[in-house]
Amino acid sequence: MTWSASHYSAIKSSHTEFPMKMEDMPLSGPDNTKLEALVHDIYSELVEDACLGLCFEVHRAVKQGYFFLDETDQESLKEFEIVDQPGVDIFGQVYNQWKNKECECPNCKRLIAASRFAPHLEKCLGMGRNSSRIANRRLASNNNMSKSESDQEDNDDLNDNDWSYGAEKKAKKRKSDKNQNSPRRSRSLKHKNGELGGSVSSESHKYNYNTGISYETLGPDEVRSFLTTQCGVISEHTKKMCTRSQRCPQHTDEQRRAVRVFLLGPSAPPLPDADAVAESDSFDIPDGQTVMSRLQWEDSPDISPADSASSKASINHSDPRRPKKKKKTPLSLNSVGGSGGGGGGGGSLTGGIISSSSSSSQNNISLSTKKKRPKLPAPSISSIYDDLN
Amino acid sequence: MGERERLKELLRAKLTECGWKDQMKAHCKEVIKEKGLEHVTVEDLVVEITPKGRALVPDSVKKELLHRIRAFLAQHAT
Numbered sequence: 001m002t003w004s005a006s007h008y009s010a011i012k013s014s015h016t017e018f019p020m021k022m023e024d025m026p027l028s029g030p031d032n033t034k035l036e037a038l039v040h041d042i043y044s045e046l047v048e049d050a051c052l053g054l055c056f057e058v059h060r061a062v063k064q065g066y067f068f069l070d071e072t073d074q075e076s077l078k079e080f081e082i083v084d085q086p087g088v089d090i091f092g093q094v095y096n097q098w099k100n101k102e103c104e105c106p107n108c109k110r111l112i113a114a115s116r117f118a119p120h121l122e123k124c125l126g127m128g129r130n131s132s133r134i135a136n137r138r139l140a141s142n143n144n145m146s147k148s149e150s151d152q153e154d155n156d157d158l159n160d161n162d163w164s165y166g167a168e169k170k171a172k173k174r175k176s177d178k179n180q181n182s183p184r185r186s187r188s189l190k191h192k193n194g195e196l197g198g199s200v201s202s203e204s205h206k207y208n209y210n211t212g213i214s215y216e217t218l219g220p221d222e223v224r225s226f227l228t229t230q231c232g233v234i235s236e237h238t239k240k241m242c243t244r245s246q247r248c249p250q251h252t253d254e255q256r257r258a259v260r261v262f263l264l265g266p267s268a269p270p271l272p273d274a275d276a277v278a279e280s281d282s283f284d285i286p287d288g289q290t291v292m293s294r295l296q297w298e299d300s301p302d303i304s305p306a307d308s309a310s311s312k313a314s315i316n317h318s319d320p321r322r323p324k325k326k327k328k329t330p331l332s333l334n335s336v337g338g339s340g341g342g343g344g345g346g347g348s349l350t351g352g353i354i355s356s357s358s359s360s361s362q363n364n365i366s367l368s369t370k371k372k373r374p375k376l377p378a379p380s381i382s383s384i385y386d387d388l389n
Numbered sequence: 390m391g392e393r394e395r396l397k398e399l400l401r402a403k404l405t406e407c408g409w410k411d412q413m414k415a416h417c418k419e420v421i422k423e424k425g426l427e428h429v430t431v432e433d434l435v436v437e438i439t440p441k442g443r444a445l446v447p448d449s450v451k452k453e454l455l456h457r458i459r460a461f462l463a464q465h466a467t
Contacts, residue, residue, distance in 0.1 A: 039455055046396055046400050048439055053401070058421075059429065062421055067418075068418075
């Protein structure tokens with residue numbers, strides 16, 4: 001009895017060892033009650049141990065300050081309750097808000113619909129596949145025709161459909177615009193012109209594939225065929241011809257007619273179907289931007305031919321007997337007899353508009369010789385124009 | 390790992406499983422609020438918590454534990 005009791009106390013004092021001590025315990029015989037007591041003691045020992053562990057845990061939590069963290073009050077429970085209503089996410093926010101979000105382009109400061117922002121940025125910053133092509137073209141045209149950068153910028157702006165300003169635009173119009181401006185279309189256009197141009201296909205690289213065609217680069221045949229199918233009105237910004245159809249909404253019939261008269265001569269065919277043959281021999285590209293602008297902005301006859309740039313070199317002007325002239329006095333620029341060609345009033349009579357040889361000597365200086373056809377760089381013209389004013 | 394450690398682990402798992410731990414924590418909160426957050430000591434907690442902890446142990450857990458202890462003793466008594 002006492003023997004086992006002493007053993008039991010030994011177990012109690014150092015319970016880490018109790019498995020070993022157990023082995024010495026005499027548990028056989030009548031003292032089953034002792035055994036039961038022992039078992040219960042061990043059990044309560046274990047439970048107390050668990051309690052102690054919990055106490056330590058709680059005490060540490062209290063002293064560190066995180067014991068009450070998981071407690072919430074009713075207010076915040078209400079506030080963060082999960083919302084279960086149609087059309088609303090679990091936080092109670094409308095989930096398609098982003099649809100009418102607009103972003104400001106960091107480059108050009110315009111507001112662009114979020115869904116169109118990435119494409120716009122690509123274009124605006126000149127990165128991405130298409131834009132690099134555009135940038136290359138821009139570089140090329142800069143070298144080629146000394147176009148000013150701003151001209152191209154204007155061009156881009158015209159083409160930019162991302163502009164949220166037009167968000168209210170009719171879908172139909174947008175679509176057609178897009179089609180007109182897509183690279184695919186301009187490419188096909190170029191093809192067509194190359195075909196029609198025949199021998200001049202080598203010059204096809206001079207076309208602006210983007211929005212229009214520089215009339216300066218086209219031969220007479222090309223111009224004619226172009227005008228039979230396309231609108232052809234020359235933009236005052238880009239000096240390019242409009243490549244849309246003859247019923248393009250951007251330009252008026254009046255403008256189209258003026259351009260045809262200007263480019264093809266007074267005998268220019270009527271708008272819808274042009275088939276008349278203009279005199280191709282004497283025809284060539286007129287040299288004056290001034291002429292162009294006058295044509296576009298229609299009949300400001302107060303500017304007399306004498307004002308025009310080429311009149312500086314004038315020998316004879318405003319011959320009343322000019323047969324081809326109908327009403328447009330500005331067109332009488334041709335009367336500026338070329339240094340070599342005209343030689344007299346009679347000479348200018350035959351010139352439908354202006355013969356290439358008759359372009360004024362001043363302009364001849366700036367004409368680049370690398371092109372087949374004489375072409376006037378815009379800057380020289382504008383400088384002349386400035387002189388006049 | 391001795392048998393004692395094994396039993397302790399078993400007990401802890403069982404008690405957590407049956408919710409004893411949560412009950413005890415709730416009780417702890419009461420005690421702590423009553424005493425004041427700053428003045429709680431481990432001794433206070435032990436005194437307050439242990440009787441309650443002993444009482445709250447589910448019968449099934451207690452039975453299983455007793456059984457295991459007894460089995461172990463019997464196995465090693467001879």
